[in-house]
Amino acid sequence: MAKRVVLLPGDGIGPDIVASAVRVLRQVFSDRPEALSFQYHQLGGAAIDETGQPFPEETRAAVLASDAVLLGAVGGPKWDQGPGHLRPEAGLLALRKALGVYANMRPVRAYEKLLDASPLRLDVAKGVDLLIIRELTGGIYFGERERGETASAGRFAKDTMYYTEMEIRRVVKKGFEAARDRKGHLTSVDKANVLDSSRLWREVVDDMKKDYSDVTVEHVLVDSCAMHLVTRPERFDVIVTENLFGDILSDEAAVLTGSIGVLPSASLGDGPGLYEPIHGSAPDIAGKGIANPLGTILSAAMMLRHSLEEPERADRIEEAVARVIDKGLRTADLARGRESVSTQAMTDAVIAAL
């Protein structure tokens, strides 16, 4: 039976880059075209325009019935003024929660040919090869909120960072497993010198250590981690952390190697996985045909590996992308003044390299 892939192009450059990834997927399955089925649905600003909701009921039903979800990007200035729950980002958060994708996996690696776009010195950037696993469905993103008036200090606002042991355990488990498959080193990041939720996080990690004696574990405070990502990024293998810290640190990590347009992500739970590039919807270049499709194409490869049991085809896509980068082909975001190619041409090159 065909594996059902739901495509959520979203806003800005989203439709262009998702179309590229679909072309690559069709090519890599050219021997078995019936193996994948694609269904398009709305999310974010596009969905607001059409239905009034950033995460319409129809989209919810479709993703829950799917095997995997491939997302472009959401958001743009057009929808920035609406109330919080009617913004594109709210649709993204609701999508994550609906799918229960609690583990956001963000690999960051150095591509030699892209290192000249890195803000870091070459000797610092070249050793980067890390995976950040961010808890994605808990913490202060989903805790209780409150707004009101105080007696003498004006208005107040309150957000709650809440974690249960179960929530921590399942994402940390992904961390241990990933470390085992990689270099065997796990860095758990918290703020245990201040936060109770971090102290519980640290206790759970220490608890689980005994079941993974082949993995070395260290605890690093979030402020130190923010420093070390810049000064000694090569010291990290797998980093696991809570939602808000992961949001900040994974974005910081994403710019280290000059390749943000190329970085994929996978968000995993117990059901269908969610796959999307790291970069945003880039409304300023939407429709110009110059967006970089590689982050989405590599996200599609992660989808084949983690949700569709097609690791060999995933390898083939990743190798094709690496070859194209190696040849020096670049979209405008990576060109730094040199010649650049269109979204279409970059996609053609990946297909040719398959």
Place this chain on the structure above:
Amino acid sequence: MAKRVVLLPGDGIGPDIVASAVRVLRQVFSDRPEALSFQYHQLGGAAIDETGQPFPEETRAAVLASDAVLLGAVGGPKWDQGPGHLRPEAGLLALRKALGVYANMRPVRAYEKLLDASPLRLDVAKGVDLLIIRELTGGIYFGERERGETASAGRFAKDTMYYTEMEIRRVVKKGFEAARDRKGHLTSVDKANVLDSSRLWREVVDDMKKDYSDVTVEHVLVDSCAMHLVTRPERFDVIVTENLFGDILSDEAAVLTGSIGVLPSASLGDGPGLYEPIHGSAPDIAGKGIANPLGTILSAAMMLRHSLEEPERADRIEEAVARVIDKGLRTADLARGRESVSTQAMTDAVIAAL
């Protein structure tokens, strides 16, 4: 009458570097030795060893009666196992709260001679000249906490990020004032697409804009800011943000220019100010006489400017330090394999340059 300076050497290299700063202060006041009085008190691990408390009552009384407080550093592995409220860090948090120092000012600038110790490419690092103002007595650092058991998901832990309008207004005011004295640009950092406390923060900033028409204001999300600090740090002038975001971003910013050993900080409220270097207590080199005293010496200069109404003497210290760095003198932390000088010799050089 003499201005009363309370000295809190703390742990690790703290006593060495505070002693250096005191020598420099005495020298810069050699024409009026009676203008400053110094009193030593305990904080952190040293205080735990002597009194069982990281912030003893006697220290509290002394700092509250002072004109300014100069702190070395606290913490070390020796005290890492105790319960949370009996760790050195708890003493630091209690000290901040007791003094009501709600605005932590952390200037970061590039010293040309130190740029080879920066992890950034020279062209990215050389333009760095920014000031991070971190809210220091509110937010999730001081909100309610709770731990307990859930029915089916194991233990839970909860922290609360709470802000009032008054707390936001007073620290943002420091931001506008500092921007006015610098390049006229204020970046307010929040996570307003997720957090209610950030939405209130943003409303207060927008409210205050009209009173500072000479300052340009932008709102940047914390994850974007973590990226831009690495890719385009020269775009920032003054950054103002809440406690936890400020903890992470100010540490990230501190490593950009290769000069963390040299960076000072000032924490200001409505009473005595608190001054301390950015770096930690470095227990591994404590007592070896090789610690870098410049961060503490520059913190003493900030103390003269912000708490003791001695801006000219502050300038003299800052110019002396800049000259010493320019001459190529380096302590071990900055030497990168070249010749290095002791804490003592570095202090002598600053005194000679005064």
